Structures are given as C-alpha cells and as structure tokens.
Amino acid sequence: MTSLARRPVGALIPDLWDMFETSWPFSSRHPMHIEDFVEKGAYVVRAELPGLDATKDIDVSAANGVLTITAKREETTKEQHRTEFHYGSFTRSVTLPAGADAEKIAAKYEKGILEVRVPLAAAPEERKIAIDVQPE
Structure with a gap:
C-alpha cells in the first residue's frame, strides 16, 4: 500500500524526488503514455x-509524415495538496510508416x-531497375 505524504505549501526547497519523477527526455515517465501497432x-x-474533453483539450494533426497528439490538463488550485497528476500541455509525435494515408486519418476517444x-x-x-549503358 502506498501512502501519500503532504508537502508543506510554499516550501523553500522542493522535494528532490520530484526532480527524478518528472518527464526527462527519452524517459518512460512521459505524462502521455502511448502505444502503436499495425492492425487490419x-x-x-x-x-x-x-x-x-476530447473536443476542447485534445488535438491531433499530421504533417510531413509525422502524427502529433497534443493535450492539455488545467490544474484547479487547492490550498494544500499533493498531486501526482500531470498538468499543463503535453505533446507526443510519431513518424508515420511508409504507405500511411494521412488524408484518411480517423480518431476516436473512449473511456480515456x-x-x-x-x-x-x-x-x-x-523491382529491379535496368541500367541503360551508354556507349563511350
């Protein structure tokens, strides 16, 4: 069982462990977890x-062979609290595979x-390409 400890509001020195829990580049602790696969x-x-809210907080776009998902979560200010939720704007981009038809991308949002x-x-x-040899 995990116990969440409350941190004093306005502490001068932030919890050092927070530094290791944040989203470092190339870390698996990114605030937006994704998976990708090929199916049908x-x-x-x-x-x-x-x-x-998928209509207000999430944006999906594709350009130059890259699919980008952007989302934002706004924080409601509380007087004293501890949160492990990620707030702010999050973006993930993936390179589309060869043969991807960016004009027919479809997205749906269900149960989070x-x-x-x-x-x-x-x-x-x-296919093999024939080489045309020019006489010298």
Missing part, C-alpha cells in the same frame, strides 16, 4: 488521456483512451 491494414496509435487509425496502402513490391 492500419497503423494505430493509442494514447492514455483520462479525464479530458484516444485511438488514432491511419490507413496503410499496400507496400510496393521491390
């Missing part, structure tokens, strides 16, 4: 975004999970 001819990205589906075109088969 589509590249699927799922993001955990509980408690957000955002699911983005990107249809994939059939991968072109490798």
Whole structure:
C-alpha cells in the first residue's frame, strides 16, 4: 500500500524526488503514455488521456509524415495538496510508416483512451531497375 505524504505549501526547497519523477527526455515517465501497432491494414496509435474533453483539450494533426497528439490538463488550485497528476500541455509525435494515408486519418476517444487509425496502402513490391549503358 502506498501512502501519500503532504508537502508543506510554499516550501523553500522542493522535494528532490520530484526532480527524478518528472518527464526527462527519452524517459518512460512521459505524462502521455502511448502505444502503436499495425492492425487490419492500419497503423494505430493509442494514447492514455483520462479525464479530458476530447473536443476542447485534445488535438491531433499530421504533417510531413509525422502524427502529433497534443493535450492539455488545467490544474484547479487547492490550498494544500499533493498531486501526482500531470498538468499543463503535453505533446507526443510519431513518424508515420511508409504507405500511411494521412488524408484518411480517423480518431476516436473512449473511456480515456484516444485511438488514432491511419490507413496503410499496400507496400510496393521491390523491382529491379535496368541500367541503360551508354556507349563511350
């Protein structure tokens, strides 16, 4: 069982452990957890975004072969509290695989999970290219 300790409001020295709990670049502790996989001819990205209003707090965009999910969670100020929630703006970007059809991306939000589906075109088969040799 985990016990949350209250930190005094306005403490001069912040809890040093908070430094290690924050989202360092390339760490697995990013405030937006995602997973991606290929399923039924589509590249699927799922993001955990509980408690957000999909119409106001979440944005999905695609440009130049990159899918970007941006979300924001606003904090309600409390007088004295401890929180392990992440507040502010969060962004995750993933490179779309070859054959991704960015014009047909669809997204749905259900039970705190955002699911983005990107249809994939059939991968072109490798073909041998003939070399035209010019006489010298």
